[in-house]
Amino acid sequence: MSWLTLGELIHTTLVFATAIIFASLGGVFSEKSGVTNLGLEGLMVFGAFAAGVGGFYAEQAGLGGTSAAWVGVLSAAVFGILVSLIHAVASITFKADQVISGIVINFLAAGSTLYMVKLLFEGDGDTGRIQGFSEISIPYLVDIPVLGNAFFQAYPTTYLAILLVIIGYFTLYKTPFGLRLRSVGEHPGAADTVGIKVNRLRYIGVMISGALAGIGGATITLTTTNMFSHNTVSGQGYIAIAAMIFGKWNPLGAFGAAVFFGFSQAIRNYVQLFAWSQSIPQEIIFMLPYLLTIIVLVAAVGRSRAPAALGQLYDPSKR
């Protein structure tokens, strides 16, 4: 494998990782506040849908490719927040089981996005092609051999994802808001005693997860598939959940895990370059990343500790 393809491999890794980075970061915010979010898959689907529709109409309205794509990202974030409110209202206000109401989001996503696409596009199962984002390269840096190709030529969403991971980490661990959000997930009773509004913070946590997972779905529509159809997301949300747990509910950890999953997806495209790969059935190459995840979890990571009050409903009368 030449250096050139190594740069390509890293580049493809980042393309695949971007959506997972957004969604798993979103998951971290929801779960740090104590609300389990198994609806990440559904939120991504809604986001991918909103990006497809928003991007499409923005292009129709005459906006250029990149500005139209940003409209898509924005619609995905807004739509993600709105849908995440279903989860929030059910699980926080109406005390529904958080696991179930997350799954409900996944269910609604599969059906309603396709229904709406068919209504909007006269029976077609997809939004039709949109231009989406094109890659940007950072001047001068992109000329560095190998590294330039790997890190300094990417979709803007990838840079946004990395930026948000840093902001997310800073917010969670270095600001009063982050401290409150985490306290609500660890010990809501104690948080309430010192005057922190438990339910309000949980709503915010869930809404942040909706926005981020929505944007995660949007990046798939706007960079990889360039349209929305029923299989645009296909399981990335579940991978994001795994990345969140793998990354021990820490933005940086989730980022690392997401890159790991992105790498494992990218490697499929490149493993054929090795001569020895010809003798291995491709299914084994396909299952390798998932196998590797389990091995890594068992060998190195071991017990991962979830926020203490995760999945528990907060009832002030039982304090």
Add this chain to the structure above:
Amino acid sequence: MANLLKIFTKDSFVLALVSIILGLLLGAVVMLIGGYDPIVAYSALFSRVYGDSYNFGEAIREMTPLILTGLAFAFAARAGLFNIGGEGQFLVGMTAASIVGIKLHGLPAIIHAPLAIIAGAVFGGLWAAIAGYLKAKRGVNEVITCIMMNWIGLYLANLVINQFALMEGENRSVDIQPSASISIEWLSQMMGNARVHWGTVIAVLAAVFFYIFLWKTKQGYELRAVGFNQDASRYAGMNVNRNIVKAMFISGVFAGLAGAFEVLGVFHYQSVMAGSPGTGFDGIAVALIGMNNPFGVLLGSVLFGTLTYGSAGMSFSADVPPEIIRIVIGSIIFFIAAQGIVRWVVKPLYSKRKKEKVL
């Protein structure tokens, strides 16, 4: 009989019923917004399922794997485990049954078919038990292992079919031996060749087993105790780790059976799949509608199967996109989960009844 009556007047049953009605109503509203007539749509849906014997048989075929994957999720949930891996267990069970069904020659049907079923059940169980073992011994969260095992299961199934049983030039395996088939030929002929099979009977029996095992045996009591409170169970001298592995194994057996029946009873071959079929995930929905109760799961799969199978008729004769049914099912689960909303809806009914009693 009195017991049966008690089930139907129970609070949870009323809530589930109201949730279903609310879900159907919400679906009707969404149809109206989309410019469709909900009455035409729903009657097309139900008349497809219950209109003629062929479609009725096929609807039952559709319900069968849902019963089993629903039981799989519910069983693990009763032991406090979140088995999101029904999908992988389904595929592994399917593959094991296929291989036994294809590769063994010259056995009488009375031995061959049960052998293939048992292979599917055992491999489904073992696949799930891996997640259970890793949780018990290494503390690895079962959600993440199950998600990974779903993907590994998918590729493993394709690998095995591609390597050992591929039909030349096709993207599927060769047919299983006739002796491994569990189709009910005479009933199938009566129902216009609907693919009915013995798996349905076993699925119903599995629900009965589920009930007896969990509520009438000591082992079942232990599993439920572990599900309620691990620490208390450990203190009471139960082996929590063994119970986790056992619960996952039995859960996987249900899902593995679901896969085995799809090959042995319905298709008689196994396709190389581009993606997961989704039966394991649908089972989660069925279990939630059935509130993790075995008989609830039966009713849940009847509802789920009717709605999804019937939805095709809806698009065919009323031109309504069938995806709307996912919205209906999603909102039914939503209302069942968020009982606060449903209680608020039924409250007027309850208070009226109480007033009558006073009078």
